[in-house]
Amino acid sequence: MFGIETGVFGGFTLLVLVVAVLAFVLYLIPVRLWIAAWASGAYVGLFSLIGMRFRRVPPGTVVTARISAVKAGLDVPINDLEAHYLAGGNVVNVVIAMISADKANITMPFKRAAAIDLAGRDVLAAVKMSVLPKVIETPRIAAVAKDGIQLHAICRVTVRTNLDRLVGGAGEETVIARIGEGVVSTIGSASTHKDVLENPNHISKHVLSKGLDAGTAYEILSIDIADVDVGENIGAKLQIDQANADKQIAQAKAEERRAMAIALEQEMRARVVEAEAEVPRAMADAFRQGHLGIMDYYRMKNVQADTTMRDSIAAAPDGSPTSPRK
Numbered sequence: 001m002f003g004i005e006t007g008v009f010g011g012f013t014l015l016v017l018v019v020a021v022l023a024f025v026l027y028l029i030p031v032r033l034w035i036a037a038w039a040s041g042a043y044v045g046l047f048s049l050i051g052m053r054f055r056r057v058p059p060g061t062v063v064t065a066r067i068s069a070v071k072a073g074l075d076v077p078i079n080d081l082e083a084h085y086l087a088g089g090n091v092v093n094v095v096i097a098m099i100s101a102d103k104a105n106i107t108m109p110f111k112r113a114a115a116i117d118l119a120g121r122d123v124l125a126a127v128k129m130s131v132l133p134k135v136i137e138t139p140r141i142a143a144v145a146k147d148g149i150q151l152h153a154i155c156r157v158t159v160r161t162n163l164d165r166l167v168g169g170a171g172e173e174t175v176i177a178r179i180g181e182g183v184v185s186t187i188g189s190a191s192t193h194k195d196v197l198e199n200p201n202h203i204s205k206h207v208l209s210k211g212l213d214a215g216t217a218y219e220i221l222s223i224d225i226a227d228v229d230v231g232e233n234i235g236a237k238l239q240i241d242q243a244n245a246d247k248q249i250a251q252a253k254a255e256e257r258r259a260m261a262i263a264l265e266q267e268m269r270a271r272v273v274e275a276e277a278e279v280p281r282a283m284a285d286a287f288r289q290g291h292l293g294i295m296d297y298y299r300m301k302n303v304q305a306d307t308t309m310r311d312s313i314a315a316a317p318d319g320s321p322t323s324p325r326k
Contacts, residue, residue: 033063042070044078057082065095072099076110089117097124101163104131108163119167121217126161133160133221136172141180143187148235151193153183153203154227159218169217179223182207193230200225 029046037044044063052059062081069076076095085091094113101108106127116123138155145151157179162169186206190196196203204223213220286292 033059037063037067040067040070042067048078052082055082055086057085061085061091065091069095069098072102074098074102080110080114084114084117087114087118089114093117093122093124097127100124100127100131106130106163112163112167115167116163121166126163126166126217129159130161130163133158135159136176137226138176138179138183141183142231143184144234145187145190145193145196147192148233148238149193150231150234151187151196152227152229152231153187153200153225155179155183155204155207156224156226158221158224159213160221162213162217162219165215166217170215171217175213175216175218175220178212179207182210182212197228197230200228 029050034044034046034049042063044059044066049059049063052062062078062085065081066076066078074095076098081091081095084094094110094117097117098108098110098113101113104127108127113123116126136157136159138157141153141155143151143153157175159172159175183203186203187193187196203225208220208223283292283297287297
């Protein structure tokens with residue numbers, strides 16, 4: 001009994017080992033994928049498939065992409081597809097983009113498509129935009145004509161991808177910025193805002209003639225003015241601001257002159273007070289030297305009293321008593 005059980009257990013273990021080895025071999029050698037590639041005319045060697053497993057490259061992704069390319073009439077080596085995958089690229093997206101470009105009679109070699117994909121751009125979207133141009137609407141652009149009237153313009157720019165400059169070319173933001181600069185320059189060179197309103201097509205023609213798509217990943221096909229609105233009178237506002245500034249400057253200068261006049265008046269009063277303070281001292285010197293007598297002094301006091309009384313009468317014409325002026 002024990003021998004029979006040992007034999008059964010040994011047979012079961014052997015069967016499990018055989019199944020495990022067979023599963024590993026089938027995983028290592030994707031026979032179905034190899035047959036599909038052979039039947040599609042995109043033959044891939046068994047050793048190449050086994051090498052993909054060891055290099056951690058999914059054979060299904062790479063082989064499927066090669067089958068699609070061969071069926072579309074494109075000969076893409078399996079090594080190039082595998083190398084692109086190992087570099088972090090999207091193999092399927094690159095092959096689909098090449099097929100789309102070939103159907104649209106656009107030259108798109110594998111190296112260019114792979115470079116665009118590795119540069120971080122969507123190569124399939126770029127090909128689609130090259131076939132079907134994209135319309136970019138700029139934000140509201142404000143510019144001032146020579147007569148000081150502000151205008152607001154909105155442009156619609158039709159662009160398509162320039163595949164030759166897609167790697168290293170400037171993006172959509174640069175195109176919008178250049179369009180805005182061109183619109184501001186064109187409106188600013190207009191004599192009056194009425195000229196712009198009468199012929200807005202002049203803006204698009206002038207901006208388009210500047211070649212603003214140079215160095216960008218796009219080719220500008222047309223520039224259309226969608227809307228032009230009249231804004232504020234910037235010239236009048238600047239003149240008002242300048243007038244207010246001149247007024248404030250004049251007021252500051254007038255205040256400065258007034259302060260100087262007040263200071264001069266106070267200085268003159270101080271001199272008068274200083275001179276009046278010297279009178280008693282001069283009188284004392286005159287008494288000591290005998291140039292002024294006591295009677296002369298009393299006559300002077302009487303004259304002062306009489307003057308004070310006359311001033312008081314003149315200050316109260318109705319006869320009411322007033323205090324003498326100090």
